[in-house]
Amino acid sequence: MRIDIIxxxxxxxxxxxxxxxxxxxxxAGLAEVHFHNLRYYTTNAYKQVDDYPYGGGAGMVxxxxxxxxxxxxxxxxxxxxxxxYLTPDGDVLNQGIANALSLFQNIIVLCGHYKGVxxxxxxxxxxxxxxxxxxxxxxxxxxxxxxxxxLIRLIPGVLGNETSALTDSFQDGLxxxxxxxxxxxxxxxxxxxxxxxxxxxxxxxxxxxQALKITKQxxxxxxx
Ligand code: 6GU
Numbered sequence: 524m525r526i527d528i529i530x531x532x533x534x535x536x537x538x539x540x541x542x543x544x545x546x547x548x549x550x551a552g553l554a555e556v557h558f559h560n561l562r563y564y565t566t567n568a569y570k571q572v573d574d575y576p577y578g579g580g581a582g583m584v585x586x587x588x589x590x591x592x593x594x595x596x597x598x599x600x601x602x603x604x605x606x607x608y609l610t611p612d613g614d615v616l617n618q619g620i621a622n623a624l625s626l627f628q629n630i631i632v633l634c635g636h637y638k639g640v641x642x643x644x645x646x647x648x649x650x651x652x653x654x655x656x657x658x659x660x661x662x663x664x665x666x667x668x669x670x671x672x673x674l675i676r677l678i679p680g681v682l683g684n685e686t687s688a689l690t691d692s693f694q695d696g697l698x699x700x701x702x703x704x705x706x707x708x709x710x711x712x713x714x715x716x717x718x719x720x721x722x723x724x725x726x727x728x729x730x731x732x733q734a735l736k737i738t739k740q741x742x743x744x745x746x747x
Pocket of ligand 1: 657
């Protein structure tokens with residue numbers, strides 16, 4: 524998967540991509556991530572990327588022209604499956620959306636900032652609008668990093684068997700069961716006996732039972 528991320532503050536996203544799974548995926552050639560600073564695509568003499576909203580009001584709006592220039596240059600080089608705009612009024616990201624988007628080859632991820640982008644950007648270029656939850660962030664950058672992490676970990680080969688995405692919370696519609704590691708006894712706090720029994724079918728049955736119990740307790744809405 525190739526991901527082109529467009530932003531006025533790409534540096535906000537560098538570190539999430541520079542470690543752990545997202546770094547490994549890039550090193551293995553399974554994910555290719557490119558950042559594009561919108562400031563390099565200005566089209567007027569003042570190097571302006573934003574302007575006051577028509578009709579007045581607080582905040583600035585990202586202009587159409589620099590975004591058009593950046594997206595057009597990218598589209599001239601390859602075909603994109605999606606242009607995703609991160610915005611609090613988008614569809615709220617969930618595992619089903621992540622699974623679907625992870626199948627794409629080339630995507631453009633556009634980060635809103637200030638009051639957002641000129642509506643004509645959305646009308647002309649954007650194919651998907653995504654939010655990461657019902658709260659306000661200063662811009663789409665951190666949301667873009669969250670979205671990309673959720674997609675990259677689903678690319679076949681990115682996770683080894685031992686960390687398979689198939690056992691993640693939500694992937695089967697349930698929260699994950701509790702996990703334990705050594706020691707089996709920590710100051711009298713014991714690991715459930717079944718996990719040290721070596722009986723794999725029983726362990727699996729216990730995990731399923733726990734996942735169901737925890738989901739009922741914490742997120743009954745997931746079972747409806
Ligand atoms: Cl995608 N952007 C902003 N600015 N705030 C958000 C968001 C996105 N998702 C949740 N809150």
